[in-house]
Amino acid sequence: MTTENPYRALPSVDRLLADERVRSLGEGPFVTELVRQAIEGARATIAEAGRAPAEEQLVESVLGLARAVLRPSLEPVINATGVIIHTNLGRAPLSDETIAAMAAASRGYSNLEFGLEPGERGSRHDHLEAPLVQLTGAQAAITVNNNAAAVLLALSALAPGREVIISRGQAVEIGGGFRIPEVLAQSGARLVEVGTTNRTYLRDYEAAITAETAAIMRVHASNFRIIGFTESPSIQDLAGLAHAQTGARPGEHGLLLLDDIGSGCLLDTAQFGLAPEPTVQESVGAGADLTFFSGDKLLGGPQAGIIAGRRDLVERLRRHPLARAVRLDKATIAGLAATLHHYLRGEALSKVPVWRMISMPLTGIERRARRWARDAGHGARVVDGRSMVGGGSLPEESLPTRLVAVPGEGAELTELARRLRTGQPPVVARVEHNTLLLDPRTVRPDEDRALLAAVKAALAPTP
Numbered sequence: 001m002t003t004e005n006p007y008r009a010l011p012s013v014d015r016l017l018a019d020e021r022v023r024s025l026g027e028g029p030f031v032t033e034l035v036r037q038a039i040e041g042a043r044a045t046i047a048e049a050g051r052a053p054a055e056e057q058l059v060e061s062v063l064g065l066a067r068a069v070l071r072p073s074l075e076p077v078i079n080a081t082g083v084i085i086h087t088n089l090g091r092a093p094l095s096d097e098t099i100a101a102m103a104a105a106s107r108g109y110s111n112l113e114f115g116l117e118p119g120e121r122g123s124r125h126d127h128l129e130a131p132l133v134q135l136t137g138a139q140a141a142i143t144v145n146n147n148a149a150a151v152l153l154a155l156s157a158l159a160p161g162r163e164v165i166i167s168r169g170q171a172v173e174i175g176g177g178f179r180i181p182e183v184l185a186q187s188g189a190r191l192v193e194v195g196t197t198n199r200t201y202l203r204d205y206e207a208a209i210t211a212e213t214a215a216i217m218r219v220h221a222s223n224f225r226i227i228g229f230t231e232s233p234s235i236q237d238l239a240g241l242a243h244a245q246t247g248a249r250p251g252e253h254g255l256l257l258l259d260d261i262g263s264g265c266l267l268d269t270a271q272f273g274l275a276p277e278p279t280v281q282e283s284v285g286a287g288a289d290l291t292f293f294s295g296d297k298l299l300g301g302p303q304a305g306i307i308a309g310r311r312d313l314v315e316r317l318r319r320h321p322l323a324r325a326v327r328l329d330k331a332t333i334a335g336l337a338a339t340l341h342h343y344l345r346g347e348a349l350s351k352v353p354v355w356r357m358i359s360m361p362l363t364g365i366e367r368r369a370r371r372w373a374r375d376a377g378h379g380a381r382v383v384d385g386r387s388m389v390g391g392g393s394l395p396e397e398s399l400p401t402r403l404v405a406v407p408g409e410g411a412e413l414t415e416l417a418r419r420l421r422t423g424q425p426p427v428v429a430r431v432e433h434n435t436l437l438l439d440p441r442t443v444r445p446d447e448d449r450a451l452l453a454a455v456k457a458a459l460a461p462t463p
């Protein structure tokens with residue numbers, strides 16, 4: 001009897017590379033490396049089990065390794081949570097026109113920094129300034145990578161080595177590690193906290209003003225709310241105080257009033273039964289020297305940070321070296337312009353997905369929920385619930401909705417939610433009180449079919 005060496009039974013790298021299915025992966029060092037890894041794995045199997053895997057298994061393992069590497073890490077998911085601006089799921093979905101504009105600007109060359117009429121160098125900032133000035137009433141605007149960068153840029157350019165006064169209740173962490181005291185420290189400005197966590201009066205700000213003060217800053221509490229015994233001066237009152245401190249030289253504006261409003265709301269949220277979110281127009285109109293907001297929260301466009309305000313200040317920001325480091329790319333400029341055009345044309349409620357979801361009539365949500373529940377079976381039924389605006393805007397604010405509730409026990413529902421998340425396409429649902437909840441409000445109607453197939457697949461008994 002001969003004892004065969006199982007390691008000898010392993011195919012060579014070249015032999016596996018010659019396999020038709022392996023060849024279909026392409027050629028080059030990447031595929032060779034996967035083949036080496038598969039053979040390495042087979043050696044480990046032999047060391048453990050004493051037998052070589054079949055060649056077929058080795059080919060399968062190469063294909064599996066390739067799939068794992070080539071599968072896109074960032075992929076679309078269906079958001080059935082009912083949280084409209086979901087930070088972890090990519091914030092604002094974009095309008096068709098916005099996506100088309102981004103694709104058009106990406107596909108070829110563009111006049112990004114080129115004036116077509118004079119035929120000479122232009123500025124990338126020019127494309128967004130006109131619509132922003134129109135919409136906000138500000139003299140000027142500059143747009144950067146995100147709102148965190150916008151605040152950092154402004155403080156770095158306008159207040160280094162000087163003091164910035166902020167209410168103790170507003171020296172907050174916004175999320176994702178954006179902490180106002182740390183951003184101030186990074187900019188070189190010195191934070192002067194005034195008042196208490198729940199109550200800050202105008203006189204607290206007034207008492208803190210020194211020769212070292214550069215600005216008063218307001219930060220909108222985007223992701224939490226202090227309720228009850230609270231007090232904070234209006235932006236008008238803060239503007240009055242900041243601008244009353246007129247400097248010695250004529251034309252000097254005294255202190256700056258910086259207003260970080262966060263969500264970039266341009267429409268009245270109260271018309272949908274929500275708390276009034278501060279709008280950009282109100283902030284500019286009340287006298288903020290610079291107003292800061294995101295492009296991808298309630299504005300409903302691509303990720304960006306927008307600074308609207310006084311022309312002389314915006315000019316200073318444009319010339320600061322950080323402006324170059326945090327500038328926008330051409331696709332975002334094109335996309336943001338297309339989103340802003342929806343507002344200019346008065347069609348934001350029907351075109352901007354975030355606002356389409358906020359203003360979605362309950363009857364349509366109910367109709368879809370009934371269809372979903374009927375198709376899903378398994379005791380699914382329609383219940384009343386709330387959709388959240390979410391994501392750094394309107395904390396705790398919600399809209400009435402209809403949810404599809406799938407009943408189950410704790411572990412069973414955890415498993416169902418996992419199967420939905422790991423299915424194709426992934427579906428993210430809410431689990432509350434022994435029910436799995438699906439909210440049609442945040443699911444595009446053209447995703448209904450894919451969602452139902454995913455739900456049925458997840459509910460089907462495991463083979």
Ligand SMILES: *Cc1c(COP(=O)(O)O)cnc(C)c1O
Pocket residue numbers: 146147148149174178219220221222223260261262263293294295304305392393
């Ligand atoms: C969300 C938010 C930020 C950070 O904005 P990004 O666009 O995420 O960088 C800053 N300030 C406030 C008040 C916010 O709500």
